[in-house]
Structure formats: C-alpha cells, structure tokens
Amino acid sequence: MNAQSVTAVTGATGFLGSRIARALAEAGRPQALIVRDASRAPRLSGASVRQAEYGDSLAARAALEGVGTLFMVSGGEDPRRQQNQLAFIRAAARAGVEHVVYLSFLTTTPDSRFTYARVHHATEAAIVDSGMAHTFLRPNIYMDIVPYWINSAGVLAAPAGNGRVSLISRRDICEVASHIMLDPGPWRGRSVHLTGPQSLSFHDIVVTVSEATGRPARYVPQTEEEAYEARRAFAMDELELEASVSTFTAIAAGEFGQVYPDVEEITGHRATSLREFLTR
Known part of the structure; x- marks a missing residue:
C-alpha cells in the first residue's frame, strides 16, 4: 500500500462506523470519514471529513x-440500495482504492430467503470483479434488535418456525x-464470519430474555x-415489509444457525x- 494513502470509513455517523473511526483515531491512524451529512460527522484527531453519497458517483470518486x-458499510434500506x-464500488475502483473491507452478511447467496442477503451477494461480486483487494465481514443478525422483536405484551410473534440463529x-x-x-494486509481475500457463541431457537431467545x-x-x-x-399495520413500504418477514423465514429455513469461532480467534x-x- 502507498505510504501516502489514508484509511477511509463510511457510515461514521452510525453505531458501527463511528466506533471503528474512533478506534483508528485512538491508534493515531490518519483517516477520511465519508459521510452524507458533514455536520453530523464526529470530530476526531487525524480525521478529515469528506461528503458523498453512494449513488453520487462524481462526489464519491472525489x-x-x-x-x-x-x-x-452497506447502504440504508432503500429501493436503490x-x-x-x-x-x-465503481467510484472506489476509479479513485484507486486498493482494499475494500465490506460489512456484508453471514449468508450471501443469490437465492437466500433473506432479501438483503441477495443484495450483499451482488455487492460482494461487484467488489471482486472490480479488481480491488477485499475482505468481507459477514455478521449474523444483531442481537441488539432482539428487545424490539418483543411487543409490550411480551410476545415475540414471527414466522421463524423451529429455526435457530447465532x-x-x-x-x-x-x-x-x-x-x-x-x-488489513493479512485479511486480503478473506471472508470473516461473525456469530455469537450459541445457536438459539426462538424458544431459547424468549426464555433468555425472561x-x-x-x-x-x-x-x-x-x-x-x-x-x-x-406487519402491514406498521405502515412499512413493500421493501421493508419483505425484508422484515424474510429475516424470519430465512431463519426457519436454516440459513442463520451456524456458529463460527472467528470473533474469539481475532x-x-x-x-x-x-x-x-441483556444483563451488562
């Protein structure tokens, strides 16, 4: 890698990107924060702020x-995602980016039940085809959203069957x-699978929550x-509705139950x- 190049972080105004940017700043790593709204970018030592949206090729390349x-990070839930x-990705390749670390998803197949897994598959394929070096981080569903699955009556209602999820x-x-x-060097060309330590059924989940x-x-x-x-009662658009339901039908189909040791190994x-x- 060119000694004059910098590290760039997208999503620096969100939960994941902001914490990664902060870790880089604490380590003294020069970086560029690529954000849609420069006024919301964190102010970090050694970090410049550059404004661009994924769909704006000219701004992204600059x-x-x-x-x-x-x-x-993957883009927001949008029909044009x-x-x-x-x-x-095309803008990154044209700008001379050497290595893309992409936050993907655990299962990335063109025929996954989960709507966004199919989007991640297409994105990974585009990165590979671009010729840039890559590392794919493939996390499972965030446990942070589990409390939001349970309504005020204490019911987790979902079409997950007897499926399991890590x-x-x-x-x-x-x-x-x-x-x-x-x-990043040792991780070039690799996929990292990020799961929790257990594969849980939905019965396991509600018992643990209780x-x-x-x-x-x-x-x-x-x-x-x-x-x-x-879910139609929540006035979701059709894409959100499909994504929400397909999260659980993919679990029922056995797509998200694998457990990997990568978190502990890294x-x-x-x-x-x-x-x-839940208890920390």
Whole structure:
C-alpha cells in the first residue's frame, strides 16, 4: 500500500462506523470519514471529513481520492440500495482504492430467503470483479434488535418456525472490524464470519430474555401470511415489509444457525452471548 494513502470509513455517523473511526483515531491512524451529512460527522484527531453519497458517483470518486483501505458499510434500506452500492464500488475502483473491507452478511447467496442477503451477494461480486483487494465481514443478525422483536405484551410473534440463529453483538463486530482495519494486509481475500457463541431457537431467545430481564416473554410462531398481515399495520413500504418477514423465514429455513469461532480467534475473547448482552 502507498505510504501516502489514508484509511477511509463510511457510515461514521452510525453505531458501527463511528466506533471503528474512533478506534483508528485512538491508534493515531490518519483517516477520511465519508459521510452524507458533514455536520453530523464526529470530530476526531487525524480525521478529515469528506461528503458523498453512494449513488453520487462524481462526489464519491472525489471523496475517495488518495484512499488506500476503505471500510464500507452497506447502504440504508432503500429501493436503490443495490444500485447505489454498485455505483460507489465503481467510484472506489476509479479513485484507486486498493482494499475494500465490506460489512456484508453471514449468508450471501443469490437465492437466500433473506432479501438483503441477495443484495450483499451482488455487492460482494461487484467488489471482486472490480479488481480491488477485499475482505468481507459477514455478521449474523444483531442481537441488539432482539428487545424490539418483543411487543409490550411480551410476545415475540414471527414466522421463524423451529429455526435457530447465532445472534451477534454489534460491539463484537466493531472490535473485529477495528482490528482488521488497523492491519488489513493479512485479511486480503478473506471472508470473516461473525456469530455469537450459541445457536438459539426462538424458544431459547424468549426464555433468555425472561430470565435476564425479569419480564415474561413468549414465542408465538406465525405463518408467513400472518407475518405480512401483522406487519402491514406498521405502515412499512413493500421493501421493508419483505425484508422484515424474510429475516424470519430465512431463519426457519436454516440459513442463520451456524456458529463460527472467528470473533474469539481475532479478538482473543469469546463472543458475547445474548444473556451477557441483556444483563451488562
């Protein structure tokens, strides 16, 4: 890598990107924060702020000039998400970015039940085809959202059947990503699978929530049709609706139940369990 190149972090106004940017700043690493709204960017030592959106190719290319390693979060839930991400990847390649560390997803197949897994598959393929070096971080579903799955009556209603999921803490993802961004060379061409230490059924999840919080919770399996009908009450658009339901139908299909040791191997400590997350 060119000694004059800088590291760039996208999503620096969000939970993951901001923590990774802070870790780089604390390590004294010069970096560029690529954000949509410069006024919201964190003020960090050694960091410049560059404004660009994924779908704006000209702004993205200008923002990425001089960047050696790029941390790329996936775009927001938008009908143009895949199109915008592919435009950003083309801009990165044209700007001379050497290595993309992309925050992908555990399963990235073109026929996944989960809507966004298919988007991640297309994005990974575009990065590989671009000729830039790559590292794919593939986390499972964030355990941070589990409390939001349970309604005020203590019911987790979902079309997950008897499927299992190895939920991952966002803090563990941040720690792994920061480690890799500080020394990306050994991770070129590799995919890192990030899961929690357990593969949990939804019955396991509600029992853990009940025991950890003292608030009773129970799992009510839904059919796919029931799930769509229930979620329409939240005025979701069709893309959000499909993504929400397909999260659980993919779990039911066995796509998210794998457990990998990568978090512990990279950080030196065991991945956070759901119980630990809920009680810390």
